[in-house]
Amino acid sequence: MRGCKFPQFINGGKMLISLEAIPRSRESLEEAAKTVHDFTELNIVNVPDLVRFPLRSWEACGILSAKTAHACIPHVRAIDFALDSPFPFIEFFRKHSINRVLVIAGDAPKNSSERVIFPTQTVPFIKKLKQEMPELKIYAAFDPYRSNIRYEIDYLKAKEDAGAEGFMSQPFFDTRLLEIYAEYLEGKSVFWGVSPILSEQSRLYWESQNRAVFPKRFSPTMEWNVNFGRRVIEFCETCGFNLYLMPIKVDIRAYLSGLFLKSASTA
Numbered sequence: 001m002r003g004c005k006f007p008q009f010i011n012g013g014k015m016l017i018s019l020e021a022i023p024r025s026r027e028s029l030e031e032a033a034k035t036v037h038d039f040t041e042l043n044i045v046n047v048p049d050l051v052r053f054p055l056r057s058w059e060a061c062g063i064l065s066a067k068t069a070h071a072c073i074p075h076v077r078a079i080d081f082a083l084d085s086p087f088p089f090i091e092f093f094r095k096h097s098i099n100r101v102l103v104i105a106g107d108a109p110k111n112s113s114e115r116v117i118f119p120t121q122t123v124p125f126i127k128k129l130k131q132e133m134p135e136l137k138i139y140a141a142f143d144p145y146r147s148n149i150r151y152e153i154d155y156l157k158a159k160e161d162a163g164a165e166g167f168m169s170q171p172f173f174d175t176r177l178l179e180i181y182a183e184y185l186e187g188k189s190v191f192w193g194v195s196p197i198l199s200e201q202s203r204l205y206w207e208s209q210n211r212a213v214f215p216k217r218f219s220p221t222m223e224w225n226v227n228f229g230r231r232v233i234e235f236c237e238t239c240g241f242n243l244y245l246m247p248i249k250v251d252i253r254a255y256l257s258g259l260f261l262k263s264a265s266t267a
Contacts, residue, residue, distance in 0.1 A: 015233075015236050015237050015240075015241070015242055015243065016043055016044055016191070016242040016243070017041055017042050017043060017044070017233075017242065017243045017244075017245065018042070018043075018044035018045065018046045018073065018168075018191055018242070018243070018244045018245065019032070019035065019036055019039075019042050019044070019045055019046065019245050019247075019256075020045075020046045020047075020048065020244070020245065020246040020247070020248075021045050021046070021047055021060070021064070022047075022048065022050065022053075022248070023047055023048075023050065023053055023055040023056075023057060023059075023060035024053055024055075025053075025055070026055075026063060029055075029060055029063050029064055029067070030067060032045060032064070033045075033064055033067035033068040035252060035253065035256070036068055036070050037068060038253075039256050039260060039262075041256075041259075041260050042070070042245075042256075043070055043071070044070060044071045044072070044073060045061075045064055045068070045070055045071070045072045045073070046072075046073045046075070046102065046168070046244060047060045047061055047064070047072060047073065047074050047075065048075045049074065049075045049076060049077055049080075049104075049106075051109070051115065056074075057074035057075050057076065058074040058076070058089055058092060058093065058096075058098060060072075060074070061073075061074045061096060061098050062092065062095075062096040062098075065096045065097060065098070071099075071100060072098065072100075073100045073101060073102055073139065074098060074101055074102070075101075075102045075103075075104055076101050076102070076103055076104070076129075077104055077105070077106025078103060078104070078105050078106055078120045078121060078122045078125035079105065079106040079108065079117045079118055079119075079120055080106060080115075080117065080118070080120075081118060081120055081125065082118045082120065083118070083120050083124055083125065083128055086132060087128070087129055087132050087133070090132060090133055093133065093136070099135060099136060099137060100136070100137045100138075100139065101129070101136055101137075101138055101139065102138075102139045102140075102141060102168050103122060103125060103126050103129065103138055103139070103140055103141065103159075103164070104122070104141040105121070105122045105141070122140070122141070122159065123158050123159055123162045124162070126138055126140060126159055126162040126163050126164050127162040127163055129163070130162070130163030131163075137165050137166070138163055138164045138165060139164060139165070139166045139167060139168045139189075139191070140156065140159035140160070140164035140166075140167050140168075141167075141168060141169075141170075142156060142167040142168060142169040142170065142190075143169070143170045143210075144169060144170060144172065144177060144181055145170065145210055145211040145212055145213065149180060149181065149184070152181075153181075153184050153185075156185070160188075165189060166188065166189030166190060166191070167185065167188065167189070167190050167191070168190075168191040168193065168244050169181075169190070169191065169192055169193040169244070170193050170210065170212075171193040171194055171195035171206075171212070171246055172192060172193060172194065172232070173197065173206075173212060173213065173214045173215070173218060173228070174213050174214060174215045175215075175228070175231055175232070175235070176215070177213055178192060178232070178235070179235075182235075182239065182241070186239070189242070190241050190242065191241075191242040191243060191244035192232060192235075192236060192241055192242070192243055192244065193244045193246060194228070194229050194232050194243065194244070194245055194246065195245075195246035195247065195248060196222070196225035196226075196229070196247055196248075196250045196255055197214075197218075197220055197225065198220050198221070198222065198225065198249070198250055199220050200220055202220065202249070203218070203220055222250075222254065222255065222258065225255070226255065226258035226259055229245075229255075229258075229259045230259060233259065245259075
């Protein structure tokens, strides 16, 4: 990957690496806490808000805060909250020292009777959340496949103007596309997403459902994904960016050991 024309070390020169933890259960969160403890390169836990699980993202962060000193970032879905009502979890966030959040739009349930949702858009929700919790560091979601580069950059600017202080992206699988976006976001607090894809079925899912772009020489192997992850790590270190790891349906410890050149047996 290319070098950085104007390196911006916004974290005092230290790259931040966040690991995604799916809140399936308390036991899965305990395993996530052990993983971030064993792999010292990790310093943040990201928790998606998946409504098919009983634990909401902020509840999972409350559990994790008692098990690890690492920062925990819950994902919050804009469509779950009304703009004309106070954010209902302010005290919970403060009690559990949750001082960062990732705001996403959220997908409507297939069955509209399953849960109450609101026509709340991401930008006004970010503005509302920042007004009600000024101390909260808000990250905005970033989807490189949503439309086109100009649209997404303008959308990120609108989120930044509303109060977002950084961005977290969907997974990238091609360093060339990542570099194009990085030129526009140089000097910003960005976590670039990386997710290992270990089957053709997973690749087809990302291409059909998310319009993801894979390089011609992509291979759904651990070796390819580890090598790609290492290149992104090197790029982030050089340019002062951060990394967001989403190892879904993969041996997490084997993957992290490959990325950080450790023996899986000693991690």
